[in-house]
């Protein structure tokens with residue numbers, strides 16, 4: 001395999017919390033109903049993954065989750081899931097996933113990008129040009145996508161202020177006209193913005209009434 005082939009193909013890890021713990025900042029959006037809340041959290045992840053698997057250059061998408069309902073819905077899309085490791089936390093899950101996949105190039109994509117367009121993800125992969133790189137969220141503080149260099153370590157530093165942590169760790173910041181890739185949905189305001197960009201069908205169907 002030559003350098004360009006390696007550089008142009010990536011395996012993406014998508015971490016998904018168990019649905020009963022996920023998206024706590026969106027709890028009020030679904031009126032406190034746990035069934036609607038879990039359905040919305042699942043829809044966000046399924047729409048994100050659907051766009052990722054349709055992206056040229058994404059060789060495979062693997063979710064990391066301990067939730068059997070998530071794993072089963074992902075399997076219906078043809079997406080494999082890895083269970084979480086014993087060490088808790090998002091970065092530990094991603095390190096475990098990267099070690100397990102042993103990919104020539106690995107990346108981490110957040111699971112809450114329900115307006116994601118494949119063309120925007122593809123453009124960000126191109127902009128990385130073989131470097132370890134990240135895409136900040138729309139506020140510029142968080143991270144929606146982290147890419148390892150081919151053959152390199154992912155070294156994930158997700159959490160509060162992760163954009164700054166990824167920059168300080170040497171990853172290149174990728175800023176481009178990719179609103180759908182930068183619009184992670186944590187709050188009701190994010191959900192409204194993602195709705196304006198155009199949601200995936202599952203999230204559109206799971207939306208609370210106030211957004212319509």
Ligand SMILES: Nc1nc2c(ncn2[C@@H]2O[C@H](COP(=O)(O)OP(=O)(O)OP(=O)(O)O)[C@@H](O)[C@H]2O)c(=O)[nH]1
Pocket residue numbers: 015016017021022023024025026064065066084088089090093110111112186
């Ligand atoms: N597998 C796994 N995924 C995680 C873990 N923590 C966070 N995530 C995922 O990482 C992404 C960002 O997570 P957070 O912003 O911390 O949590 P969230 O569920 O999106 O939202 P809040 O509960 O409102 O903080 C989401 O896709 C989560 O599902 C974890 O411990 N394990």
Ligand SMILES: C=C(OP(=O)(O)O)C(=O)O
Pocket residue numbers: 110137141142143144157158159160161162163184186
């Ligand atoms: C964990 C992160 O995401 P969120 O904005 O969803 O908390 C992050 O950006 O590192």
